[in-house]
Amino acid sequence: MSVLRVEGLRKTYGKMEALKGIDFEVRPGEVFALIGPNGAGKTTALRICATLLSVTDGKVAFLEHDLRKEPDFVREKIAYLPEEAGAYKNMKGLDYLKFMAAFYAGTDTEEKEYVDRAVQITGLGNRLQDKVGTFSKGMTRKLLLARALMTKPVLAILDEPTSGLDVLNALEVRSMVRRYVKEGTAVLLSSHNMLEIEFLSDRLALIDHGRILDTGTPQALKDKHQAHNLEEVFRSAVQ
Amino acid sequence: MKRFMNLLRKEIRELVTAQLVISLVFMLVLFNFIGRTSRKEVEKAMGEQTLAVLDLDGSTASQGITMGLETANFKIESMAGKTKDEAVQAAGESEAKLLLVIPAGFGESLENLEPREVETYSFMRSFSMVGARSQVIIRSVINALNDLVSDRFLKEKLPDRDPDSLKNPIRTKDFVIVRERMAEGSAQMVAGLMTTQSLLIPVVLMMIVIYSSQMVISAVAMEKQNKTLETLLTVPIRRTSIITAKMLSAGLVGLISAFVYMAGFRSFMGGLGTDEIQAAAGQSGDSIMRQLGLYFDATGYIVLGAALFLAILTALAMAMILGVLAEDFRSAQNMIMPLILMVMVPYFISLFADMASLSLPVKLLILAIPFSHPFLVPQNLYLGNYGMIIGGLAYMLVVFVVLVGFAAKVFSSDKILTMKLRFGKKRNAAAAT
Numbered sequence: 001m002s003v004l005r006v007e008g009l010r011k012t013y014g015k016m017e018a019l020k021g022i023d024f025e026v027r028p029g030e031v032f033a034l035i036g037p038n039g040a041g042k043t044t045a046l047r048i049c050a051t052l053l054s055v056t057d058g059k060v061a062f063l064e065h066d067l068r069k070e071p072d073f074v075r076e077k078i079a080y081l082p083e084e085a086g087a088y089k090n091m092k093g094l095d096y097l098k099f100m101a102a103f104y105a106g107t108d109t110e111e112k113e114y115v116d117r118a119v120q121i122t123g124l125g126n127r128l129q130d131k132v133g134t135f136s137k138g139m140t141r142k143l144l145l146a147r148a149l150m151t152k153p154v155l156a157i158l159d160e161p162t163s164g165l166d167v168l169n170a171l172e173v174r175s176m177v178r179r180y181v182k183e184g185t186a187v188l189l190s191s192h193n194m195l196e197i198e199f200l201s202d203r204l205a206l207i208d209h210g211r212i213l214d215t216g217t218p219q220a221l222k223d224k225h226q227a228h229n230l231e232e233v234f235r236s237a238v239q
Numbered sequence: 240m241k242r243f244m245n246l247l248r249k250e251i252r253e254l255v256t257a258q259l260v261i262s263l264v265f266m267l268v269l270f271n272f273i274g275r276t277s278r279k280e281v282e283k284a285m286g287e288q289t290l291a292v293l294d295l296d297g298s299t300a301s302q303g304i305t306m307g308l309e310t311a312n313f314k315i316e317s318m319a320g321k322t323k324d325e326a327v328q329a330a331g332e333s334e335a336k337l338l339l340v341i342p343a344g345f346g347e348s349l350e351n352l353e354p355r356e357v358e359t360y361s362f363m364r365s366f367s368m369v370g371a372r373s374q375v376i377i378r379s380v381i382n383a384l385n386d387l388v389s390d391r392f393l394k395e396k397l398p399d400r401d402p403d404s405l406k407n408p409i410r411t412k413d414f415v416i417v418r419e420r421m422a423e424g425s426a427q428m429v430a431g432l433m434t435t436q437s438l439l440i441p442v443v444l445m446m447i448v449i450y451s452s453q454m455v456i457s458a459v460a461m462e463k464q465n466k467t468l469e470t471l472l473t474v475p476i477r478r479t480s481i482i483t484a485k486m487l488s489a490g491l492v493g494l495i496s497a498f499v500y501m502a503g504f505r506s507f508m509g510g511l512g513t514d515e516i517q518a519a520a521g522q523s524g525d526s527i528m529r530q531l532g533l534y535f536d537a538t539g540y541i542v543l544g545a546a547l548f549l550a551i552l553t554a555l556a557m558a559m560i561l562g563v564l565a566e567d568f569r570s571a572q573n574m575i576m577p578l579i580l581m582v583m584v585p586y587f588i589s590l591f592a593d594m595a596s597l598s599l600p601v602k603l604l605i606l607a608i609p610f611s612h613p614f615l616v617p618q619n620l621y622l623g624n625y626g627m628i629i630g631g632l633a634y635m636l637v638v639f640v641v642l643v644g645f646a647a648k649v650f651s652s653d654k655i656l657t658m659k660l661r662f663g664k665k666r667n668a669a670a671a672t
Contacts, residue, residue: 013657050473053653075475086466090253102245103474144470 001064002027003155003186004049009058011044011210018044020210021058026155031177031187033201035194035234041210042190043083043159049188050080050157063154076104079148083160083190086140089133093124093143096132097150104151118150121176138169145173149180156180158189162196174200194230204230206237213237242476243484250488253461254454259492263499270503277507290377291330291338293318298346300384304339304357307380327360337361339377349388357381415531418623422530432524433533433621440543441586444613446500447551451493452558452578458485459562460571469656478650482643486555493551533621542620542628546613549635553609554578556642563649585611594618606631609638 004026011019019041026032034042047053049060051071060067062074087096097118098111105111119128122142132140141164148156161177162170177200181187191197197204198218206213206221214221214237218230225236290313294301305315316335318326323340330338340358348355359377393402413425462468471481528534535543557578565571585608588594594602594615605611612631619627649655 013653047469047656052469052472052656072475072477075473078473080470080473082466082469084466085470088249088253088467089465090256091249099245099249100470100474103242103476147470 003063004188005059005061005064006045006049007059007061009045009048009060010056011041011048011053012056018210019048019056022205022207022210022212024205024212024215026186026188027203028186029181029184030202031181031189031200033197033204034188034190034207035192035197035204035230036190036207037192040207042192042207045207046080046157046159046188046190049155050078051075052080077154078157079151079153079155080157081144081148081159081161083163085144087132087135087143087147090131092131093122093128093135093139094119096143097128097147100147101150114150117152118146121146121149123172138165141165141169141173142176145176149176149185152180152183153185156185156187158187160191160193161189162191162193170196194234198230206234208238243480246476246480246484247488250458250484251492254458254488254492259496263496267499267503267506270507274507287312287314288336289314289316289334291316291318291326291333291335293321293323293326293338293340295323295343296341296345298349300346300349300388301341303387304341304380304384307383308339308377311376311380313376323358330360331362335362336364337377349384352388352392415527417531417533417621420531422527424527428524429527429531429533432528433617440547440617441589441614442504443497443501444547444550444610445582445586446497447493447547448554448582448610449575449579450496450500451489451551452554452561453575454489454493454496455485455555455558456562456565456571456574457568458489459559460565460568460574463565464567472650472655479647482559482646482650486552486559489558490551490555535617535620539617539620542632543613543616545632546616546628546635549632549639550610550613553635553639553642554582556639556646559646560642560649563646563655581608582610584608585614589614606634609635 002025006022006024008021008023009019010017010021022041022045024032024034034045036042044053048055049062049067051067051074055068062077065073067074087093088099091099094115097115101111101114101118105114122128122139122145124139124142127135127139128143132143135143141161145158145161148158156177158177162173165173174196177187177189187200189200201218203215203217204221205215214224214233216224221230221233222228225233227233227236290308292305292308292315294305294317309315316330316333318329318338321329326338326340338360340360342355342357345355345357389406390402393400393405397405413423414421415424415426415429417429459468462471472478558575561574561578562571565574585605588597588605588611594605597605612635615631616628619625619631
């Protein structure tokens, strides 16, 4: 059973067609990536899967539950990290984690477990006692990623998880993602950073102008398009 | 419930910032300071004041004026021995706010019943209202003297008649009728008492609506500006709970802010002497209002409370939708304007116009504004227009339900992310892809 199954997904904004009938699936314990240029439809697809946007046509099933009919069920099991996400600036880092954990935890013990895990993921130590407004972009991103992963969601949807981060912070974030996949969380992520995708993803889909051009493992796609890297794969697929 | 309370706590924490607390405390202190300063000035004006008097007559009558002024708590500074010009100059250099010049032959003229002028010179060193008190007192002393002289004359000529009856042969006894109830008093007095009695209702409503709406608009706009809205919309909590938490927190914080503002306002008004004015209206006014049935009983307060509550809910629902349209905190400040106008229009209409005398289109327009109805509740309650009250409450309830339904729909749809209104820029709303 796939974690997420997308079939013939279409999304329109008035006359503009952002997604023109895309299909893909995310399997348990894998990192599935959508790669493509700006405006390709990556964020729209992720927002739909995160129950933020409605489906114009097609089907999105999460653990075989229709996303349109059971959005509340989906929200219990997923975590979404938007590309330009922020946290409440007047809250202390730790308070923010507690606030978010309370939505998912059934008991106080569970809530504490989530927060402890998040504290460990961030690696921010005592800085979590400071207000989020004083955090650097990298610190905020780590906090948000920890928030997304602390509940060990069935599916983590990460939109450009390393967007705007320096090399060291980006490396740290990538290793966090890989670590949690090993613990059973499936990941659907988007990026236009082909190197990142090659490092992180088990399988990927090339998306452009609202259509999926090709799907497969990085190696399979490189072989198929006789390319040395994913950038060459993408160029070949577009042509 | 646990999730809702978690969100509500966060919303309240976000709204009750140090800036808000500081500004409220500052406002309270400022109003209190202005009130105290005004009270001191009023007390000073009501206390002993210096008045310069140049008595060029020296008759019993002129001395009577001086004594009358002393009785009215004035400290008399005599300008005896000076010419008028010298007296004006000397009084101007002294503490005196007014110079009274009684001309020579004043007493004799009074005896002969010939009109004679006294002159007053007011030294305006400030333009406050309390500064003009001296002239009013002098006028009342002169009026008393006029009465004394004319009464004495009439008494001499017609010893069997009451001078007052001769001067005022026609008297009035005023009655006011409201519905089937009647009481002795003038319509002007009743209207004045009504205004004083219900003065706080529109002010309270306006304050709460403006504060709460501003809070809720800002709360939604800040979520957008800080990029926290998308995350919040994907956590396992119903969208209606998000709306309710935001509205409830804004309502609570707005209510507290308005209460603090009102406390400050009351302290300010107390300084201007409105408490004394109300006390002066006294028991007779209260008794007239009770005779006419122009007072709030328990039912009246419940009806008024319900109207205020519905108006606040409507404003919050409206603000929630406007908040969704706002792109960021700054544009949210512009969004509040239509709401403020919708409260201001009925507020001023209730102050300066009579709904019954307005033309039908204007009346319908006013009634279409949901916030008009709480302003009209006291009047309709007193006049027994229960149909209008029930209609108004029902109308506000319908508007609230429609607005909340619309807000819930917006929050549950793509519009929460795609709908925005930009001032000065014509752009189509579209989602980022």
